[in-house]
Amino acid sequence: MTGARESRPALEIAVTSAAGARAARDGGADRVELCTGLELGGLTPSAALVEAVADAGPPVQVLVRCRPGDFLYDAEEIALMAAEVRSVIASGARGVVIGALTSEGTLDVDAVARLRDAAQEADPAVEVTLHRAIDVSADPAATAALLPALGLTRVLTSGGAPAAGRGLDRLAAMAAAAPGVQVMAGGGVRPADIPALLATGVDAVHLSAKRRAPVRADAAWVPLGASSAPAEQDTHFVTDAAVVAEARRALDRARRADA
Incomplete structure (x- = not known):
């Protein structure tokens, strides 16, 4: 079912943990998007992590992306993501965040429809979001x-x-171009950007509100995998509750000014 417009501009925070979901909740987020590997643009989280975040508070939308890199998927990858869609919904997701492109840079309508169908078969009330694959499509408005x-x-x-x-x-x-579909602005969003973003007519704002976790002072550092980052950058991201609260205030101020 095509989504109705948000009753008020919503604030969504990208999180990677139950602690992040609690920080988002306490800062005033309306919902969270859960993923792992935020440093890679986000990947599908485990069923156990979905369960933990669903228990933490705000409604959780779960990113389903089986690998980093482009959004051109073969049949095996689409089948895997359909199974992941069903798994995360069974684990408590209120929505899934999906997407796929063709080699020509257009939306892979068949793949998206298959993932949508998997979601709606698992829960007819589930929300389905197209992720930022749209931003690297040949014509985002089209x-x-x-x-x-x-x-x-x-x-x-x-x-x-x-x-x-x-x-x-x-x-x-x-x-x-997309009547009835909630358009959510996200990607490098700072709280100061929110008034201008809402003025475009979007229904929601999405940001990661992240900061780097501190490096353990007593930990030996050895580069792993392909990472060559120095020790102070070779950490994970965590949700900054202060940034969430600042975004909430900015959104509410902009909404009152527009009322």
Whole structure:
């Protein structure tokens, strides 16, 4: 079912843990998007992590992305992600965040429909979001225009720009091109960007509100995998509750000013 517009602009925070979900909740987030590997653009979390975050508070949308890199998937990868969709919904997800492109840079409608169907078969009330694959599509506004017929709830987008604050014109065009689909601005969002983003007509704002976890002073450091980052950068990200609260205040101020 195509999503209705948000009753008020919503705040979504990307998190990677139950602690992050609690920080988002305490800072005033309306919902969270859960993933692992935020440093890689986000990957599908485990069923146990979904369960823990679902218990932590705000409604959880779960990213389903089986690997980093591009959004061109073969049949085996699509089948895997369909299974992941069913798994995360069974574990407590209120929504899933999906996407796939063709080699021509257009939306892979068949793949998206298959993932949507897997979600709706698992729970007819589940929300389905198209993720930022749209921002590397050949024509993000034209891609957005396909979404109402696909019955998706919302789309997460920077307007095809490196950061949403630099994609304002296209965000407005995408909101106009996808009636009935909630358009959520995300990608490099800072609280100071929120008034301009809401002025484009988007329904929600998404940000990671992240900071690097501190490096353990007593830990030996050895580079692992392909990482060559120095020790002070070779850490994971955690949710910063103060940034969440700042974003909440900015969103509420902008909403009151527009009332």
